[in-house]
Amino acid sequence: MVLRTLALITAALGALVQTPLVAQSPEPIRHTLRFPAPHTHYVEVETVVPTGRQPSVELYMAVWTPGSYLIREYERHVEAFTAKGSDGAPRAVAKSRKNRWRIDTGGAPAVTVHYRVYGREMTVRTNWIEAGFAMLNGAPTFLTLVEPAARPHEIRVELPAGWTTVATPLDPVAGSPHTFRAPDFDTVVDSPMILGNPVLRRFEVGGKPHVIVLEGDPSLFDADRNAADTKQIVEASARVFGNRFEYPRYYFQTLVTDAGGGLEHKNSTMLMTGRFTTRSRRAYLNWLSLVAHEYFHNWNVKRLRPVELGPFDYENEVYTRSLWMAEGFTDYYAGLVVHRAELSSRDEFLDELSGHIEAVQTTPGRLVTAVGQASYDTWIKQYRPDENTSNTTVNYYPKGAVIAFLLDAKIRAATGGQRSLDDGMRLLYERYSGARGFTPEELVATLSETAGADLKAWFHHAVETTGELDYGEALEWFGLRFRPVDPKSARAWLGAGTRADGGRLLVTSVRRGTPAFAAGLNVDDEILAVDDVRVHADGLAARLEQYRSGDRVRLLVARRDRLVTLDVTLGTDPGRPWRLEPAPAATDLHRARLAAWLGR
Numbered sequence: 001m002v003l004r005t006l007a008l009i010t011a012a013l014g015a016l017v018q019t020p021l022v023a024q025s026p027e028p029i030r031h032t033l034r035f036p037a038p039h040t041h042y043v044e045v046e047t048v049v050p051t052g053r054q055p056s057v058e059l060y061m062a063v064w065t066p067g068s069y070l071i072r073e074y075e076r077h078v079e080a081f082t083a084k085g086s087d088g089a090p091r092a093v094a095k096s097r098k099n100r101w102r103i104d105t106g107g108a109p110a111v112t113v114h115y116r117v118y119g120r121e122m123t124v125r126t127n128w129i130e131a132g133f134a135m136l137n138g139a140p141t142f143l144t145l146v147e148p149a150a151r152p153h154e155i156r157v158e159l160p161a162g163w164t165t166v167a168t169p170l171d172p173v174a175g176s177p178h179t180f181r182a183p184d185f186d187t188v189v190d191s192p193m194i195l196g197n198p199v200l201r202r203f204e205v206g207g208k209p210h211v212i213v214l215e216g217d218p219s220l221f222d223a224d225r226n227a228a229d230t231k232q233i234v235e236a237s238a239r240v241f242g243n244r245f246e247y248p249r250y251y252f253q254t255l256v257t258d259a260g261g262g263l264e265h266k267n268s269t270m271l272m273t274g275r276f277t278t279r280s281r282r283a284y285l286n287w288l289s290l291v292a293h294e295y296f297h298n299w300n301v302k303r304l305r306p307v308e309l310g311p312f313d314y315e316n317e318v319y320t321r322s323l324w325m326a327e328g329f330t331d332y333y334a335g336l337v338v339h340r341a342e343l344s345s346r347d348e349f350l351d352e353l354s355g356h357i358e359a360v361q362t363t364p365g366r367l368v369t370a371v372g373q374a375s376y377d378t379w380i381k382q383y384r385p386d387e388n389t390s391n392t393t394v395n396y397y398p399k400g401a402v403i404a405f406l407l408d409a410k411i412r413a414a415t416g417g418q419r420s421l422d423d424g425m426r427l428l429y430e431r432y433s434g435a436r437g438f439t440p441e442e443l444v445a446t447l448s449e450t451a452g453a454d455l456k457a458w459f460h461h462a463v464e465t466t467g468e469l470d471y472g473e474a475l476e477w478f479g480l481r482f483r484p485v486d487p488k489s490a491r492a493w494l495g496a497g498t499r500a501d502g503g504r505l506l507v508t509s510v511r512r513g514t515p516a517f518a519a520g521l522n523v524d525d526e527i528l529a530v531d532d533v534r535v536h537a538d539g540l541a542a543r544l545e546q547y548r549s550g551d552r553v554r555l556l557v558a559r560r561d562r563l564v565t566l567d568v569t570l571g572t573d574p575g576r577p578w579r580l581e582p583a584p585a586a587t588d589l590h591r592a593r594l595a596a597w598l599g600r
Contacts, residue, residue, distance in 0.1 A: 026050070028152040028181070031142055035160045035195075039131040041120040047113045047143055051105045058146040059113065060100045062139035062189060062314035067263050067301070068125045070383040071317065074140035075099040077127075081115040099315065100146065117141055122255070124263035124270040133163070133196025133215045135255055137270070138189035139314065150184035159195060167200070167213040168193040169251045169267035186312060190265045190302075194253050201227035205234045206245035216257040222278035232341035233292045236599070239340075240333065240422050241299050241429050250298065252291065262290050264297030288343055289352065293334035300333075301326045304429045307437035322440055323375035324463060328400010329425075331356065332408075340599035349598065350480075350580040353405060358578040359398035360469070364512035369393040371400065372463045387523040391512045402469060403462050407447065408597070409474035410458070414451040417593060424450035478597060479590025481583040485575040492547040493573035496521055500537035507557075519568040522559060529556040544570070 027050040034044040051057050061075045081101060083091040085108040092104040105111050117140065119127025128135045145151060157166050157178040170180035170191045182188045198215040201223050212227050230252060238245065251268035259272040271294060277287045301309070306322035320326075332353075339349040360366055374381070374396045381393055408421035424447045431446065432438035438446075448455040461467050475481055495514025496507050505527045510516045529535055531553050535543050547553060549572040557564050582594070 026149060026151045028154045029144060030154045031156070033136070033141075033155065033157045035129065035134065035158070035163075038129050038134060038160050041118055041129045042116050043119060043127070043129055043134065043136065043141065044114070044116050045141065045143075047115075049103075049111050049113060049145065051108060051110055053107050053109055054105060055107065056102055056104050057111065058096060058100055058102045059143040060097075060146050060315060061143050063099050064314065064317075065125050065137060065139040065189060065263070066309070066312055067265075067297075068383070069317075069323075069378040071379070072125065072140070073098070074126075077118040077140065079116050079118070081113070083111050083113045085112075086110055101143075113143065115143075122257060122259045122272070124261045124272060128255075133194065133198070135215070135253075135270070136193045136195070138191060142185075142188050144185040144188070150186075153182045153185065153188050155180045155182070155188070157193075157195065163196050165198055165200075166193060166195050167198055167211070167215075167251060167253065169247075169249060169265070171248070185314075187266075189312075189314065190267075192253055192265065192268065192270045194255070199223050203227060203231045205231060206238060206243060208245045208247065209249045210234060210252070211249065212252045212254065214254050214256055216255045217275055218254075218256040220275040220279070221256050221273070225278060229288060229341070229343055230291055230295075232343060233288065233295060233337055236337045236341040237292065237296050237299075237333070240296075240337070240425055242426055244299070244429070246303060247298065250295075252295075262294040264294050264301060266298065266302045269294035269297070285338070285344055285348060285352075288338045289334045292337040292341075293330050296330050296333050296337065299429060299433075300330050300425070304425075304433045305437045307439050310435070310437060317379045319376055319379070321372040321376045321463075322443070323378055324371045324396040324400035324403060325443060326400075327397050328371075328402075329404045329421075331397050332401040332404035336599070346594075346598060347581075353401075354579045356398040356401040356405075357471075357580070358576065359395065360402050361578050362511075362574075363390050363394055365390055365392045366394040366399065366468075367466050370464050370466050371396050371403070374399075387509050390509065406462070406469060406471065406474050407455075409477045410455070411447070411451040412593065412597070413473060413477045414453045417596060419450055419452075420597070421447075421450075475583070477590075478594050479583050479586030480580050480594075482577055483579040483581045485577050489575065490549065491573040492544045492549050492551060492570040494521075494540075494544060494568065495571060498527070498540060503537050505535060505537045505540060515568050515571045519555070519566045521555070521557070521566060521568070525557040525559050525564075527555060527557050528563075530554070532556070549573075 030048040032046040036044065049057060063071050063073055075098060081093060083093050083103045085091050085106050091106060091111055094102045096102040103111050117127065119129040122128050125137060127137060127140050159178060166178045168180060168191055170182055173179040173181050182191060194213050194215050196215050198213045199218050201212040203210050212230060214221060214223055247267040249267060252271060253268055254271045256273055256275055258274040262269055262271045273287055277283050306320045306326060308318055308320035335349050335352040338344050369392065371394055374393050404421060411424060412420050427450055428438065428446050432442065444456055444459045462469060494516050496516035497509035499506055499508050507521055507523050507525045510521055510523060527535060530543050547570055549570055551570050553568050553570060555566045555568055557566060
C-alpha cells in the first residue's frame with residue numbers, strides 16, 4: 001500500500017514537471033473616454049475595475065508625471081466620482097487620501113467607476129480639451145488599482161462628431177476602432193494622446209515607422225520641411241547609440257498652439273510650438289533643438305536611466321542626484337545632433353553651446369549649490385523659480401550640458417581622439433539600458449573606462465562641488481577660444497533686470513555681484529528717476545549711456561508706494577565674454593579635431 005501510494009505520488013509529480021505552467025495574465029482595467037461637450041473642456045471617463053471579489057478595492061491617480069519633477073496634484077481636476085456594481089447598483093465610495101478612492105464592492109467581480117476630468121491647461125504634462133481637439137496625458141486622466149503587480153489596461157475612445165483620429169503610441173486592439181492596450185500602468189502614463197483631425201506626416205528609419213502629429217493651427221507651419229528635418233534628426237541621434245531602435249513606433253505629438261515645451265516618453269514625445277516657427281531661422285533652430293532633445297531622451301532617460309527613476313512611485317517624489325546627466329547630457333546632444341544632421345552651421349552650433357556656458361557662468365548660484373544637489377532639489381526649486389533663484393542654485397540643464405562638452409573633450413584628449421563621449425554613451429547603454437538603470441558610481445566608472453583614465457576626482461569636482469569649471473583643456477583640444485569683449489563697447493552697468501509695466505519701470509531681478517545688489521535695489525521696486533531726472537519705462541538703457549563705469553548716481557524708487565533714494569556706483573557692463581569661436585592660432589590638427597567632433 002505504501003509502495004503503491006509512493007508510485008502514484010511520483011507519477012503525479014512527474015506529470016506536473018512535464019506539464020508547463022501557464023501564467024494567467026491579470027484581467028485588464030478597461031477605460032472608456034467620452035466627450036459629450038468638448039467645448040466645456042471635460043472628458044468623461046468610465047473605468048471597469050476587476051475586484052477579485054475582494055470586499056473593497058482602492059484606486060489612485062498619479063500626482064506627478066515622469067520627466068516633470070513637481071507634485072502636480074492632478075486629482076484636483078477630478079469631479080463627480082461615482083461607482084456601481086456589476087448589477088448596476090451604486091457602491092459606496094470614500095476618499096482615502098487626496099488622490100485615492102476606496103470602493104465597497106459587495107463581493108462583485110467588477111465595479112464600474114465614472115468621473116469627469118477638467119482639462120484646460122496648455123502644457124505638455126497636463127490636459128487640454130476644446131471644441132476642435134483634445135490632448136490627454138496619462139497621469140492626469142486615468143486611475144489604476146493600488147496593488148503590487150502590473151496589470152494591463154485597455155482604453156477605448158468615443159470621438160465627438162467631426163473628429164476622426166486618435167494619435168497615440170499605444171498598441172491598437174485589432175478589430176476595435178479607437179481601442180488601445182497597454183501592458184501596465186507605466187505605459188498608460190507614458191503614452192499621451194492627441195484626438196481630433198491632425199495633420200500627419202510619416203517616415204521610416206531603421207525599419208520603424210515614425211509619425212509626426214500636428215494639431216491646433218498648423219496652417220502656417222511647414223509640415224513637410226519639419227518632417228524631412230526630423231527624419232535627419234532621428235538618423236543622426238541613432239548613430240550615437242549604434243542605430244538601436246527599440247520602439248515599435250515613434251510619435252512626435254505636436255500642438256501648434258503658440259505654447260512651448262516638450263516632454264519625453266518611451267515611444268513618443270509631446271511638443272508645443274507656434275504657428276510661425278518654420279518662418280524664422282532662429283525660432284526654427286530652437287524648435288529643432290527641442291525636437292532633438294526630446295527624441296534623444298528615448299535612449300537617454302527612458303531606456304538608459306539613473307537607477308532611482310524606476311519603477312516609478314507616482315504618489316511621492318522620486319529623488320536622484322543625476323538629472324545633470326539625464327537632462328544636461330541630452331541638452332548637449334540636442335545641439336550637436338542638429339548640427340550633425342546638417343541643419344545648423346558650425347557657428348550656430350557654437351552659439352547654442354555658448355548659451356549653455358553663459359547660462360552657467362552668469363548665474364551666481366553656481367557658487368552656492370552643486371549641480372548634483374540641484375538635481376536632488378528639483379522637486380522644490382527647478383519648477384518653482386523666483387526672483388532669487390539665480391542667486392541660490394544652478395540649473396542642471398545648462399550645467400549638465402557644459403559638463404558633457406568638457407567631458408567629451410577630456411575623453412578625446414585622453415585617447416588621442418580615438419574615443420569620445422559617443423563611445424561612453426554607447427557603453428553605458430549596452431550595460432545599463434535594462435530594467436535596473438545605473439548608479440552614479442557606475443556612470444563614473446564606465447566613462448572613466450571609456451577615457452582610459454580615472455575621472456572620479458574630475459566628476460566629483462564638476463558635480464558635487466561649487467568650484468569653477470576649467471575650460472582650458474576643451475578649448476585647446478578643439479582650437480577654440482572665448483571671443484574677446486571689445487573694451488570700447490563697455491558701457492555703464494546697473495545689473496538689474498527690469499520690465500515695462502503699464503508705463504512703470506519695474507525691477508524683476510537683482511543678481512549677486514552687481515551694482516544693483518550692492519546698493520540694495522529690490523525686486524518690484526519702481527525706478528522713477530536717475531539723478532533727480534525722470535526716467536521712462538523704456539528709457540533706462542539710453543539714460544545709462546550718459547554715464548561711465550565708476551560714476552555714482554542716485555536712484556529714486558517707489559517701494560510699496562513709499563519713495564526711497566539709493567546711491568549706486570555703476571559698474572562695467574560685462575558684455576558676453578563666454579561666446580565660443582575658432583581661435584585665430586588654430587592649426588590644421590585643431591580643425592581636424594573640430595570636424596571629428598562636429599561629425600561633418
